[in-house]
Amino acid sequence: MEPIFRRSPLALAILGLLENGPLHPYGIQRLIKQWGKDQVVNVGQRTSLYRMIVRLEEAGLIAVGDTERDERYPERTTYQLTDRGRAASRAWLAEIVSTPRNEFPEFPAALSFIMLLTPEAAAGLFEERREQLTRRIDSLDADLASEYEGAPVPRVVLVETEYQKAITVAELHWIDGLLDDLRSGALSWEAALRPSQTTIDQAMA
Incomplete structure (x- = not known):
């Protein structure tokens, strides 16, 4: 076999x-x-x-x-x-x-439990992530502008880098919007997510 x-x-x-x-x-x-x-x-x-x-x-x-x-x-x-x-x-x-595929990366998994942190702590961590995303975009831009033996690297060799930049830029824009909502109070969860006794009883059943 x-x-x-x-x-x-x-x-x-x-x-x-x-x-x-x-x-x-x-x-x-x-x-x-x-x-x-x-x-x-x-x-x-x-x-x-x-x-x-x-x-x-x-x-x-x-x-x-x-x-x-x-x-x-x-x-x-x-x-x-x-x-x-x-x-x-x-x-x-x-x-x-x-065929698109759900590859179960870590970041969405962490987002699904972000309510375990306070909104203030989450905002601080998102700000750190934003700084790292900005640096990553700069690095990807440098890769896209790279040369080999004095000539630009063919685009087909860099299409995965183009994709990475597009995804990173999109995430950066999403983080910016999320931070705006956290700072303004439009997004908050501490009071809303306090579990009721009914919810706890259902989970333990």
Whole structure:
């Protein structure tokens, strides 16, 4: 029975990078960082990358290639994309690009329990987040204006950065509106969310 492989951003990145030819794990990790893909792909520690490579090989999506030998480095095993891996990456791309998915990020989960803080404390934390969002937009703008060998980086290489900026700008505008409401008192919850005895009894039933 063939192993069932669950896709992930890291798996997609590995398959995508191997489109250009065989690579060893260090080369894959270096390209992920060099091409800025670490902004959208959580590589984590090198062991995470190696574990993912092993899983992809076991699933038949990549295969062991040659062994690189260089007196300056230990022997390095290269990996190459298989036909199955190429087909899988195309299928993943088609589904991910065409179909919105609830990915359960942490921030909305925290917002769902913001009433555990006072409105004043929440406002202070939102102000901190606003400052960090502003700095992130500046960083993304710098990435979008980057050059390679004296020429602008092709837009297609930066579309994920464009998306990140659009999402970050939208969040910044939303935070601004939320802060305005908190400061004016239009948004408050301390009195409204005091649980009644009936609510408590229902939860314990």
